[in-house]
Amino acid sequence: MTLTVDQLSESELLARIFPRLPAGTSTLLGPGDDAAIISAPDGRTVISIDTQVQDKDFRLAWPNGYATTGFDVGWKAAAQNLSDINAMGAVATAMVVSLTLPGTTPVGWVEGLADGLGAAIAALGAESCSVAGGDLSGGSEIVVTVAVTGSLEGREPLLRSGAQPGDIIAVCGNLGFSAAGWALQESSIGAGSQTTALQKAARLFNRPEPPLEAGPAAAAAGATAMMDISDGLLRDAARLAAASGTRLDLNGVVLGREAEKLSECGRLLGLDPLQWVLTGGEDHGLLSTFPANAVLPCGFIGIGSVLSAGGGRPAVSIDGRNFKSVVDGAVGWDHFAV
Template identity: 65%
Template sequence: MPDEQLTVAELSESGLLARIFPRLDHRPGILLGPGDDAAIVSAPDGRTVISIDTQVQDQDFRLEWTNGYRTTGYDVGWKAAAQNLSDINAMGATATSMVVSLTLPPETPVSWVEDLADGLTAGIRELGAVDCSVAGGDLGRGREISVTVAVLGTLSGGRAVLRSGARPGDVLALAGTVGRAAAGLALLESEADVHSLKPEQRVLLDVQCRPQPPLSAGPLARAAGATAMLDISDGLIRDGARLAHASRAVLDLDPRELKHLAESLAPASDLLGMDPLAWVLGGGEDHSLLATFPPGIQLPAGFTAIGSVQALGTNESPGVKIAGQAAGTGGWDHFAD
């Protein structure tokens, strides 16, 4: 039968692994790669930074969207790489390796899985995680596609940048974009046929499907003295509130900066008649970094000031404000949505 029609049910586990392995890179930090009961990865400073994240079909992506776009295995592999690498970035660390667990319905085309491996490899490479490769994994069967990545990283002997270190007077800064993935999601969920999109609209859709976290920014922020940092995966307000709570402070956003960010989303908001500010405040999945820096220092390359850290007032709760006014809740919660 033509290779495009081959499904994973028609291959053995080892047969499927033999299709995947040649599509992965192998970096020197992997001391023992796939093929044994476990892998062995270098942890040069005696510590391992570790995070885990799962993408599930029909929750984190749809195989076919309202606007006709079909999610490719490449998209899913790229996004799995991007969102996990972003968590390591947000600690100020660099990624050393990943282990990947794939759950696949039996009817999944083998070519889709090969495409996923290619997207994973391309994401790691093109986002600049040059020391990272896949050390091992697991394959299993399920009713829906599920891709879990655990990513390992190193702080190279340095400190981690936690969520809890922001101090009143610090500058609040952003590296990367916000709202673009949410605008892309709105396009995917719209009736605006994917084939009729203009390039400036299509690029927003691409951010949703293949996010571009700024992977050099995390270690640069750490070196520059960032006091706190996190990955914006659930929206500026929601993730900002997490940083604010951990640091027992208030984050005050500059409305002019929010306006600039919103204006850049006009190609989607004009087409769909939607409010771009809602995407800026509530949209996750760009996987940008929100960080705080002591006042007066030069922000590292890629960061833009978007507000400041303020002390908690009497009886005030930690949270996010816009020009001193309480910002509404927003962003993504997996359960209470």
């Protein structure tokens, strides 16, 4: 018989969760009191928060038969928050987690979520980050909210507003793989029929791999602006351009090479992989700009140039071609449009 959340007290459930969570060096006082205490040797604290909602951000059961595990949701909750801190050029120091759970949720699923949080923190290279506490509540659907703090370690933060005309536009991390994985899980292609390429796409959708070493490396290399690619390259590029008061012109040849990495997935799913590269979200790579004479850090590839704004031109173009939908904001992920 499956043990469910409503068969345990809150204290009993917490006793199953906390031993599974990592305790990093920055936590001076962890779970057990009314609040945690986190060290802030830099004198500044970077903070971000993200929420995953059942049937909005993930499904427990997908059309192709895949069942989302607690481990998947825990991993993604850690990854998306760690990526936001990374995009500021900072290093994550601590997380707090809020869980809303239906009473029928299996306890094993919740334990898996805790395991996924810890596994992502370790595997992605955020060993200094601890899970310092959190909150439990009951509800009609699963909701996972994670707030994460970070340290700039004496560096200046990398903002979206720093791009200058003449800068190189560069990205680091995956482009389009998460969107391909989403398309797979919305399809009828079950696990028994998946190729290696499709399996990789599904893995990166359920357990994204943000390049956490790249944020501080970009800061050290003189990056002028940076942000996490969470809602699609075009949508996020338009945001960076607007914040900087510039235009971004992307290189279609380079983007085509990125799409080529997903060509097998596109063929099997009957979809255009370039659309995944341009508009697919949740890969959690980095979109950055660097001075024209900068040496790009390891893992970054140049994908275009920053131009002066004005002349009625859109915020983002590809090889000089206008994309009206970018101006209208009609591309990429939007929580209130799906």
